[in-house]
Amino acid sequence: MALTIKQQLSSPGGILKFLIKYNTIFIFIVLVIFSALISDVFFTSANLTNLLKQVSGIGIISIGMLIVILTGGIDLSVGSLVALLAVIFALLVNTVILPVAILLTIIIGFSIGSVSGYLVAFQKMAPFIATLALMTIARGLGFIYSKGSPITFKSPGGEFMADFANNSTIGIPNIAIVFLIIVVLAMVMLRYNVFGRLIIALGSNEEASRLSGIKVNKYKFLVYAISGALAATAAIIVASRTNLGSPNMGMAWELDAIAAVVIGGASLNGGKGTAINTLIGVLILGLIGNILNLLNVPSYPQQVVKGGIIIFAVLLQKFESK
């Protein structure tokens, strides 16, 4: 803290300590270098654009997952929420004007998240169980509303969204810009706003928070609701990219989001984690998939590698806390 980076590096064993402390960034840089060396295609703008587009959806729900995990909870419903809300958005975009469709989708996401929040905060249900239930319900509703098949955009609003989602501004894909704006907002909120301060306090010691006069239940409720709203944002983006909403979207995304948050050094016990590290966690997961694709590794071994990286990252964090 008080030490500058230079001092840290020059103390005995300093380089190792430094690497362990910033292990997320370190893993990320190693992966980028490795990717660049191993594949000529990696550093092409087409590939990088593609990579950013791929991670944006999961990235957005990862930020929601982060704030839930910061309070010591977990939200398993986000993957299914993406599916349900993508279906809802596709239905809405074909019936009402675009701004209303977007707004309604986000409100519905917030409301469904509120249900988890209510169960966790006011009914004292274990977050794992409450959101597990919501996960099944949302997936089921997705299939019901879509009648089991994808719903394609058939309106000018839909076309506009498809255009938006597949194009770039100053070289950066639009949906990645949306993701990055959300990351920056989360950073500001967690660092400089009372909301962020309080959810971190809440996650690090719920009883002390209660006895300090913090409205514990209100904030617990809010994080799930916000996670739901972010799932809606992710749903709009992924639906627009493919021009349709399908109940099969977002399969197991909640697990990728948890993985990204954990690789980013957050503690599942709550109270520890940052938005920027979650961003890097998301990029690391995306990079692994990307480079393995470039190397033509089939998807099954990819899952094995992903799991290995998660274990490695968490082991490194154990060293850090020693």
Place this chain on the structure above:
Amino acid sequence: MENSESEYRVEMTGISKSFGPVSVLEGVDLRVKHGEIHALLGENGAGKSTLVKILSGVHQKDGGKVLLNGKEINPKNTHDGQVLGISVVYQELSLVNDLSVAENIYLHKMGASKFWMNWKELIKDAQELIDSLGFDINAAARVRDLSIVQKQVVEIAKALSEDTKVLILDEPTTVFDPNDIKKLFENLFRLKKQGISIIYISHHLDEVFKIADTVTVLRDGVDTGSLPVSETDTDGVIRLMIGRDLKDLFPVRDIEIGKEPIFEVKNLTARDNLVHDVSFSVRPGEVLGIAGLGGSGRTETAKLIFGVGKKQSGTIILNGKEIKTKSPVDAVGFEIGFVSEDRKEEGVFLPLSIRRNISVTSFKSICTNLGFLKVDKEFKNVIGLIDKLNIKAPSCEVDVKNLSGGNQQKVALAKWLSIDSKVIIIDEPTRGVDVGAKVEIYNLINEVAKKGVGIVVISSDMPEIMGISDRILVMHQGTFYGELQKEQFSEENILRYSIGEPIK
């Protein structure tokens, strides 16, 4: 095995240990002879527990040497310690509630030797061991069903089930009644005759003078003396423990106390009836002490006032106006502060920085309307409090888990000073705090009272509650049994009221 040439069974020299930046032990020596009862004394936080945990292998020392029978040892974990014959009976019980007494006693051996257990033999052995201690406990009973005293006995039996050479007892008698204590002492004398060395940690000096051969005293991580019990007395030991005479600990109370009460509680009763019919009042500038035995409802009363737990009836009056505190949020809204007795679980946020800890109550004053922090104002506020309370830390960004107990407690207090609380209820203000910090906290309480704040202090520490209070209320079975004015203060009077007897 016993014919080693070394004079001492255990010889710890120059032991040092720190947790993070906090140094807990600095060059401590401890020498225990064969077959001796060696008392290890010191205030909470002096480093006694850490020292024996290094001996038993729970913690690893940073520096120094540990010799057992003249041979250097380096236990890496409690299993290493046990193999060497070092057994510990901890304060916090370490039994598995859902297993039987016998299984608990032999837990460390289960799975080590054989695949199949001979249950009958196991229970028979355990029963013999317990019988030999002279206590009436069924070895086949489930630990969950035992009383706390019985559990403690099982702990001791567990420690003795090994081929124990060094037995460490960390405050074993806190839960015992005099009869049980007598039995325990008989056992200790018997073990001593068998040549077992016993390290006995206790707060009760009278016990120490009854059984120990030698005392070693620690203060703030340094050993301040080691001498045969026959060469010292209670006052001498206290001086070694706190580095001064007892009376110098407390500030002079020279505050003008207001006439009208700032805070009143009338007929407060909890729904679960753990607290009933509690009434008291505090005047501005007054320090009201609440004494009583553990479980008499002191903490419950404080929490009830603060909005934790459900009230059945009763009124709370602040500055002449009735207030309702349904939750801590309400209580804090009315500028009532509460410092919990359980600092680590309920008082501070261990993983967070000092700044984040202190600011948690005062966002209203350091935020814009949209909830954005005015960082410079926050820093000013926090640094001001760190200076005022003399919190010893390199910066306000240090995590509270790296502070000593005393400094953690000051952070817990600072939280309520950063907003101008009108009433502060402090439950066990100096538990686990070193002497220096104790004096500072007492002075701080005095200073805050001077500003007209009403202060309620709950404490089990008799010298403390008599030293800082203007008036003491004694609780017994969920309600106030008696009130003591300053001239009536004595340990005896407090104790009499605590057990529901009139004072003489």
